[in-house]
Amino acid sequence: MKTAIRRASPAVRRIGSAARLSVSAAPHLLCVHIAMAVVAALLPVAMAWLTKLTLDGLSAGSSLQQAVAPAAVLAVGGLVAGILPHASSYVRSCMERQVGLHAQTRLFEAVGRIIGLGPFESPTFLDRLNLAKQAGGRAPLQVVDGFIGASKSVVTMAAFVGSLSVVSPELSVFVVIFGFPVIVAEVLLARRRTAMMWGISPTERREFFYNQLLSNVNAAKEIRLYSLGRFLRNRMLDDRRLINSAREKMDRHTFRVQAGLGLMAALVAGAGLLWAVRAADSGRLTLGDITMLVAAIAAVQSGLAQFAAQTAVAHEALVMFGHYETVTHAEPDLVVHAAPRAIAPLTSGIELHDVWFRYSEDDDWVLRGVNLSIGAGKSVAVVGLNGAGKSTLVKLLCRFYDPTRGRILWDGIDLRDIDVDELRSRMGAVFQDFMHYDMTAGENIALGDLSALGDSARLHDAAEHAGIHKKLVGLPRGYDTLLSRTFYLESEKGVEDSGVLLSGGEWQRVALARVFLRSDRDFLILDEPTSGLDPEAEYEFHSALKALREGRTSLVISHRMGTVRTADHIVVLAQGKVTESGSHEELMSRENVYAKLFRAQAAGYSPQPGVAVVRTQEVP
Numbered sequence: 001m002k003t004a005i006r007r008a009s010p011a012v013r014r015i016g017s018a019a020r021l022s023v024s025a026a027p028h029l030l031c032v033h034i035a036m037a038v039v040a041a042l043l044p045v046a047m048a049w050l051t052k053l054t055l056d057g058l059s060a061g062s063s064l065q066q067a068v069a070p071a072a073v074l075a076v077g078g079l080v081a082g083i084l085p086h087a088s089s090y091v092r093s094c095m096e097r098q099v100g101l102h103a104q105t106r107l108f109e110a111v112g113r114i115i116g117l118g119p120f121e122s123p124t125f126l127d128r129l130n131l132a133k134q135a136g137g138r139a140p141l142q143v144v145d146g147f148i149g150a151s152k153s154v155v156t157m158a159a160f161v162g163s164l165s166v167v168s169p170e171l172s173v174f175v176v177i178f179g180f181p182v183i184v185a186e187v188l189l190a191r192r193r194t195a196m197m198w199g200i201s202p203t204e205r206r207e208f209f210y211n212q213l214l215s216n217v218n219a220a221k222e223i224r225l226y227s228l229g230r231f232l233r234n235r236m237l238d239d240r241r242l243i244n245s246a247r248e249k250m251d252r253h254t255f256r257v258q259a260g261l262g263l264m265a266a267l268v269a270g271a272g273l274l275w276a277v278r279a280a281d282s283g284r285l286t287l288g289d290i291t292m293l294v295a296a297i298a299a300v301q302s303g304l305a306q307f308a309a310q311t312a313v314a315h316e317a318l319v320m321f322g323h324y325e326t327v328t329h330a331e332p333d334l335v336v337h338a339a340p341r342a343i344a345p346l347t348s349g350i351e352l353h354d355v356w357f358r359y360s361e362d363d364d365w366v367l368r369g370v371n372l373s374i375g376a377g378k379s380v381a382v383v384g385l386n387g388a389g390k391s392t393l394v395k396l397l398c399r400f401y402d403p404t405r406g407r408i409l410w411d412g413i414d415l416r417d418i419d420v421d422e423l424r425s426r427m428g429a430v431f432q433d434f435m436h437y438d439m440t441a442g443e444n445i446a447l448g449d450l451s452a453l454g455d456s457a458r459l460h461d462a463a464e465h466a467g468i469h470k471k472l473v474g475l476p477r478g479y480d481t482l483l484s485r486t487f488y489l490e491s492e493k494g495v496e497d498s499g500v501l502l503s504g505g506e507w508q509r510v511a512l513a514r515v516f517l518r519s520d521r522d523f524l525i526l527d528e529p530t531s532g533l534d535p536e537a538e539y540e541f542h543s544a545l546k547a548l549r550e551g552r553t554s555l556v557i558s559h560r561m562g563t564v565r566t567a568d569h570i571v572v573l574a575q576g577k578v579t580e581s582g583s584h585e586e587l588m589s590r591e592n593v594y595a596k597l598f599r600a601q602a603a604g605y606s607p608q609p610g611v612a613v614v615r616t617q618e619v620p
């Protein structure tokens, strides 16, 4: 049995998976929904038979009193038929909300299980994630609903075809043969539509990117100053036109196929009616038979149309749900050790042994055999020109990627053997492209360590160290002020300017405050921590940094030599290799790349310009 299930086609597995998801999200509503579908499937047949029997009875001369009972049942049936679609749609809406919430929870839990950054930098994954997000809310229920709806149509049609075969076996066979191509055509249409949607997905994402860019506050300055508005708008509209043209082509094709099917249906209905009139004329059919025949033809045709539509919707939803399933069942992007090794506070240090790394097999090597030792309690600085691989090194240390070759060891234990959450809980970092969260000032800092949320003393202390406390405490609502003009706080709905915007350097201090909140961690990474700070703030920051680093292991990356020079050990990275290392004094005495870089920067502050200037080509 299990083997059979394993061998079942992906479509069957997906239907099973969508059903399980719906059952776990809304079991009671699903039962009510199915029960309503059964009643809705059989009600038209029961009504048709009752009508036929009532009319046959009346035409055979039965009294009005005898006709009252079936007529009363017919009236009740009519009442149920009138209310049922609305009740069913209400139940469906309730289910949609519950299943949507459940599916979204599962999707974002799966996204949270992605350890590294690789998938987020892959266009294919992003397209799939985009479709999964679109599908997550509706697709599981659409699959189940389509299945229920198609089954409902089959039940109604089978009951009517059975009834029709009593009246006219030839016509019932004719209707069944007619139905087959309708179903095939609709399934093919659905397949084509989903292929089209997958095809336009990258264009839709790009259009969305331009769309966001045109309304993004950070982009607004350059867009206005460089007059990029029309250019970006045209690109967005070009993408929209491409999308529209693909959709229009699909709509035209759908129209041609469905108009053909409609014509066929009309011909069948017309032929059936002509035959029925001639048969009644020759006395082979009663009045009741004709009403049954008319009802059966109409019901089978609408049943076929509904079956086709439901199958098409279910098929489309099934394909979309496939993307959802791929994301939620994705294998971990990085190796996850089944029995990870526990790590203790860093005692020996972090070692990189012959680390090679490239982002993909098609890319060039970014790191080419890096050997580096970051001793426990020591501060190491990495310098190098743009693109030398410094931030990539940080990504490997945080285990956003694994080395393509070589190993990174934490007190002798390979990072791949350590539980990634435990590893990261022992680190603090401020990244070059740190985040601005559209949240309050307090929350923006507390995100560095959620246990500090609402703990004013800790937040103030971290902000004080980062030199931003005075600014934050002076905001209209202090630390509760929203650092955004994108949203309102719930408590301040409608207050136009309740949020505050910070300057670039102030934002950097907020990001630094996050890392000060984690100053008790074993290993601190500071990637360009002072790039946005003014000289006074940079000076203050160095004293704070010194205190922060005291006795801690840290790695600093900076183009500012003033930030770098106080490190215990400095490493020059060039084209993915360590080309020089030592203390500031040692490196200066070697008169090599570091010394040239340092002097070149110092020359910028010198009253006599024209001292040593290092050029990109000079660096190996």
Ligand SMILES: Nc1ncnc2c1ncn2[C@@H]1O[C@H](COP(=O)(O)OP(=O)(O)OP(=O)(O)O)[C@@H](O)[C@H]1O
Pocket (backbone or CB within 6 Å): 121, 359, 363, 366, 384, 385, 386, 387, 388, 389, 390, 391, 392, 393, 432
């Ligand atoms: N996600 C990525 N996919 C492919 N290549 C990448 C990716 N990220 C960076 N690179 C490439 O890796 C190289 C090193 O980039 P990295 O950001 O590590 O340099 P860096 O030394 O930090 O530079 P900078 O001083 O400008 O910040 C660059 O050539 C860059 O194009």
